[in-house]
Amino acid sequence: MAKLTFKTDNCKGCALCVDACPKGILRIATDKINKKGHHPVECTDMDQCIGCASCYMMCPDCIIKVER
Amino acid sequence: MAVYEKPHALIDVPLHYCPGCTHGIVHRLVAEVIDELGIEGKTIGIAPVGCSVMAYNYFNCDMIEAAHGRAPAVATGVKRADPENHIVFTYQGDGDLASIGMAETVHAAARNENITVIFINNAIYGMTGGQMAPTSLVGQVTQTSPYGRDPKACGYPIKVCEMLSELVGPEYLERVTVNNVKNIRNAKKAIKKAFQNQIDGKGFSLVEVVSSCPTNWGMTPKQALDWIESDMLPYYPLGVYKDRSAEEKEAE
Numbered sequence: 001m002a003k004l005t006f007k008t009d010n011c012k013g014c015a016l017c018v019d020a021c022p023k024g025i026l027r028i029a030t031d032k033i034n035k036k037g038h039h040p041v042e043c044t045d046m047d048q049c050i051g052c053a054s055c056y057m058m059c060p061d062c063i064i065k066v067e068r
Numbered sequence: 069m070a071v072y073e074k075p076h077a078l079i080d081v082p083l084h085y086c087p088g089c090t091h092g093i094v095h096r097l098v099a100e101v102i103d104e105l106g107i108e109g110k111t112i113g114i115a116p117v118g119c120s121v122m123a124y125n126y127f128n129c130d131m132i133e134a135a136h137g138r139a140p141a142v143a144t145g146v147k148r149a150d151p152e153n154h155i156v157f158t159y160q161g162d163g164d165l166a167s168i169g170m171a172e173t174v175h176a177a178a179r180n181e182n183i184t185v186i187f188i189n190n191a192i193y194g195m196t197g198g199q200m201a202p203t204s205l206v207g208q209v210t211q212t213s214p215y216g217r218d219p220k221a222c223g224y225p226i227k228v229c230e231m232l233s234e235l236v237g238p239e240y241l242e243r244v245t246v247n248n249v250k251n252i253r254n255a256k257k258a259i260k261k262a263f264q265n266q267i268d269g270k271g272f273s274l275v276e277v278v279s280s281c282p283t284n285w286g287m288t289p290k291q292a293l294d295w296i297e298s299d300m301l302p303y304y305p306l307g308v309y310k311d312r313s314a315e316e317k318e319a320e
Binding site for chain 1: 069070071072073074078082083085086087088089090091092093095096248249252253282288289290293
């Protein structure tokens with residue numbers, strides 16, 4: 001069972017992780033704004049996460065922690 | 069339980085880079101390699117002038133800020149002062165390494181100085197607002213080439229790895245990119261080898277990372293990564309351009 005943790009306040013909403021996710025379960029939360037003024041990323045369905053860490057590899061700001 | 073998280077060699081502060089800038093990915097790769105090789109305590113980094121000028125705020129090791137382009141010269145001094153106990157790397161952009169710092173780079177490579185150079189090639193001057201760099205592609209629109217780079221007036225982009233590979237001196241030259249997960253894994257292998265070469269005392273290792281600059285290219289982060297694939301990689305092919313130890317082994 002994989003688990004993702006986001007350091008949401010450091011997210012710049014670049015969406016590179018959204019494109020990298022093979023399961024398509026990440027999205028940019030356009031209804032939220034973080035401290036930096038960006039729309040942060042969020043996971044829509046954690047149960048589907050396979051822990052491949054593609055999002056971690058692509059994230060330029062290193063805000064994603066992957067456990068499995 | 070495999071855990072992927074921010075490496076210890078990267079300080080836990082927000083990076084100042086633009087959204088989607090691949091500097092952050094390369095920072096993480098360097099930090100991961102430092103962690104894996106267990107050299108954090110004896111590593112000294114040399115920061116350049118450019119977007120990554122404040123790299124000293126992010127790496128959890130000693131850092132020195134060099135004058136524009138002079139990072140290989142400063143690294144030479146640091147390495148020669150205590151070659152046994154220090155691992156020295158420079159982190160430079162294309163405006164720094166391929167323009168004003170070209171002489172320092174070529175001579176450090178010719179001397180086979182035992183340092184590691186991480187060279188970020190994003191084909192533009194990022195920090196100063198997107199002017200044409202020596203590595204800007206023919207036809208590329210920048211602030212100082214609004215009609216596209218004209219080779220008649222500005223010449224052709226410099227291929228740093230190919231140029232340095234003609235020298236007898238350097239130990240290891242490789243060009244990698246970070247536009248997808250597979251290429252990021254390969255980039256990490258190259259950076260690790262570059263550091264390992266220095267630990268083994270083999271000499272000058274340069275890893276050129278073809279990177280993106282979404283802000284100054286005027287693209288979204290995703291479009292910028294696609295532009296690397298479609299426009300930059302045909303002119304800057306990936307691969308190992310020199311690996312002297314492997315060549316010598318083959319010759320035996």
